[in-house]
Amino acid sequence: MCRFANSSLGILNGLRIGLGGEDIKNEMLMLLHIFNGTDTPMYVARMDTHELLYTNRALDELIGTGHVGGKCYEVLQDRNSPCDFCTNDHLNNVGDIYTWEFYHPRGRWYRCTDKAIEWIDGSIVRLEIATDITDVKENELYLKEALSIITRGI
Numbered sequence: 298m299c300r301f302a303n304s305s306l307g308i309l310n311g312l313r314i315g316l317g318g319e320d321i322k323n324e325m326l327m328l329l330h331i332f333n334g335t336d337t338p339m340y341v342a343r344m345d346t347h348e349l350l351y352t353n354r355a356l357d358e359l360i361g362t363g364h365v366g367g368k369c370y371e372v373l374q375d376r377n378s379p380c381d382f383c384t385n386d387h388l389n390n391v392g393d394i395y396t397w398e399f400y401h402p403r404g405r406w407y408r409c410t411d412k413a414i415e416w417i418d419g420s421i422v423r424l425e426i427a428t429d430i431t432d433v434k435e436n437e438l439y440l441k442e443a444l445s446i447i448t449r450g451i
Contacts, residue, residue: 388413406434
C-alpha cells in the first residue's frame, strides 16, 4: 500500500470524480509519488493567507507531520508574522519563478526555487522547492580561505 502524507490524501479527497475523473486522480497519485519520493523538501502555500496546503515527505521528516493548515512563517520559520524575506512579491503571475539562497537557523543552507502555480481551486499559490546546498557553501568558504592564504603568501 502507498504511504501518503495526510495533506496528499486531502488533495485527492477534494477531487470530484466524473467523466475522466479517475484519470485525473491517477495523475495526481503519480505526482504525489514523485513529490514524496524525493529527498528535497517542498511545500505549497496560499500567497494571501500563508496557509500551508501541502508538505511532502522530505519536509515532514524535517518539521514533523500535521502542519497543513498552519501558517508557513509559523511552521517553517518559527515566526509570529510573515517573513521579511517572503518571496510572494516576486510571484505575480502563474509561472513566475524566483530563486534565492537562504541560511536556516537549524544550520543548513538552501537554494529555494519558488513558483506561482494554479491550485486545484483556481487560486494562485506558491510552490517552494528547497535544495540543501550546505556542502556547496562550505566548499565555497574553504576555497575562499585557501585563496586568501595563497594570495597573502605571494
